[in-house]
Each structure stands twice: as C-alpha cells, then as structure tokens.
Amino acid sequence: MSGFDYVSAAKRVLATEVQALQHLERYFDAQFEAVCDAILHHQGKVIVMGMGKSGHIGKKIAATLASTGTSAFFVHPGEAAHGDLGMIEARDLVIAISNSGESYEIISLFPVFKRLGVTTVSMTGKPESSMARLSDFHLQITVPKEACPLGLAPTSSSTATLVMGDALAIALLEARGFGEEDFALSHPGGALGRKLLLKLSDIMHTGNALPVVGPQTLVRDALLEISDKGLGMTTIVDHNMTLLGIFTDGDLRRILDKRVDIHDTTIGEVMTLNPTTAAPNMLAAEGLNLMQSKNINGLVLLDDSKVVGALNMHDLLKAGVM
Structure with missing residues (x-):
C-alpha cells in the first residue's frame, strides 16, 4: 500500500x-x-x-x-x-x-x-x-x-x-x-424483448410432437404417449381434434391412489374435464402468468376449440421467459 x-x-x-x-x-x-x-x-x-x-x-x-x-x-x-x-x-x-x-x-x-x-x-x-x-x-x-x-x-x-x-x-x-413493447422491438435479443414479443405459438409443440390420444385409449397406452412426447401430459381429443380433456402426471398419481386398473380403464373415464387453455397468439409472458396463477405445469393451446399445440414450464424456461 x-x-x-x-x-x-x-x-x-x-x-x-x-x-x-x-x-x-x-x-x-x-x-x-x-x-x-x-x-x-x-x-x-x-x-x-x-x-x-x-x-x-x-x-x-x-x-x-x-x-x-x-x-x-x-x-x-x-x-x-x-x-x-x-x-x-x-x-x-x-x-x-x-x-x-x-x-x-x-x-x-x-x-x-x-x-x-x-x-x-x-x-x-x-x-x-x-x-x-x-x-x-x-x-x-x-x-x-x-x-x-x-x-x-x-x-x-x-x-x-x-x-x-x-x-x-x-x-x-x-x-x-x-412504451415497453416499442422498447422490445428495438431490443429483440434482450430479456425484455423475449418477454414482450414472444408468443406461445413461437414455442408450442405441434404436429407429431403434440401429445394426443382418443377417449377410448387405455390409460396404459396414454402413458406411453405422455412418456414419448415429454410434456408430462396428453390431450384427449375427438376425431376433429376438439379438446375433450387432458391427463397429466398428477392425474396418474391420483388414480393410482384410488387403485384404478390402468390396463382396463380408458383415458376418457379418468381425464380432467375443462382444463385451463390458452390461444396461440397469447404472449408467452401472459401464458407464464396464467400457468402460475392456476398452479399448473402444462398448457394446451386451442384455435376455435381445436387443439393446435401444447407446452410446459420447461419450454418457457428454455425460451428465456422465466
């Protein structure tokens, strides 16, 4: 010194x-x-x-x-x-x-x-x-x-x-x-830009990556769909892709506690009706707020009642929204 x-x-x-x-x-x-x-x-x-x-x-x-x-x-x-x-x-x-x-x-x-x-x-x-x-x-x-x-x-x-x-x-x-949205347009690479410009449609899973089964699918087969698609859930739809319900990892734990036989029970019998959904054009930040307020880990995206996509918290994390 x-x-x-x-x-x-x-x-x-x-x-x-x-x-x-x-x-x-x-x-x-x-x-x-x-x-x-x-x-x-x-x-x-x-x-x-x-x-x-x-x-x-x-x-x-x-x-x-x-x-x-x-x-x-x-x-x-x-x-x-x-x-x-x-x-x-x-x-x-x-x-x-x-x-x-x-x-x-x-x-x-x-x-x-x-x-x-x-x-x-x-x-x-x-x-x-x-x-x-x-x-x-x-x-x-x-x-x-x-x-x-x-x-x-x-x-x-x-x-x-x-x-x-x-x-x-x-x-x-x-x-x-x-405002914030104007600022985001000139800072698309920053955290604020991602929060204010990114929509759920930009990060949702679609097509073959979307977990989908029919209501007559056995629970055991639905579990294979959940494991294969990796979102911790599957949607249950009719032949027009209209959403009937969802089934999640949490639902599986609940039916096992009730000793439901997954080999003989159809997913339509145990699915969750009227799940929380969102539109694909919703901002990702709004989707995050919705999921947190409902205390859910996954979100199904609908266009005119038809399933077009799905995502979970991990997708939002990877996109930098969280």
Missing part, C-alpha cells in the same frame, strides 16, 4: 460531479424544450458528432436515442470530412458536442450543414463559442469545475454532457408515449 488516501480522492470526485449535475438543472430551459420539439417533429435522422471524449459520450447518446424511439447514429467528424457526410441529408438534425465549442473538425463542417439546410444543435460549455453561434439551437453544459484537479481531463463536463443526452432521450421517449 502506498499510503495515499484513494477513498478521499474518489469522494472528492463524486462531490464535484454531483455539484456539476445540480448546476446542470438550470439549463433545462426554453432552449431545451425547443430542441426537444425540433427533434420530435423532425422528419429525418439525428446525427451525433464529437471529438475525443465528447465523441465517446456522443456515441452513447446516439445509442440511447436510437433505443428509445429516436432514429439516431454517431458520425465521427474526421470521417465526415472524408466522405461520411454523404450519410447526412437536408431533413436530418445534427447534435454537435464540444465542451469548448471550438472543435475545428466540427466547425469546418458547418458550411456544409448550412448549404444542405441541416438543422444544427450544439452542446457546449461556452454559449459564446463559435459552435454555439453557428448553430440553430444551443444546449449549455457548463460545469463549475472539472473533477480533475488539473482542470484538464474532461470529467465533470463529460458527465454533464451524458446527463444532458439522457434527459433529451427520456423527454422524447415520454413525449412519444414510447
């Missing part, structure tokens, strides 16, 4: 950055509202730009906007000057980030923005800076001081920039009425 008080240094950083964020509140003003309105009613994309640390923050802001309903992506100013400006169209809106507001790489692009008629928003700590004066809108991110004791490394200012970007994204999210 060096003897240096790392914890005290960390706490100073935290205190400085908290102060910076408290200072930021004053900049959620009429200009902030105007920028939100401009983005909300814009027909094109939002292009975020920034150099150095501002660029890193800009990438995160663009990603947050994109995942919350605002079509956005990041373009590096250096790359923009060498061909990537072709990505930008007149109907787009540019958010240019620079704490000093004097980033040459971005300022050199403004003549092109003006020629194209692109709406520009600068996000700087200097309202009198070149970028602020050249832009259609300006979002101020001035902080009392950096957490870096040298006042050189972007620390408090980059944190304030990030929060300003988050504030924009979430304000727009709420203005759009962007």
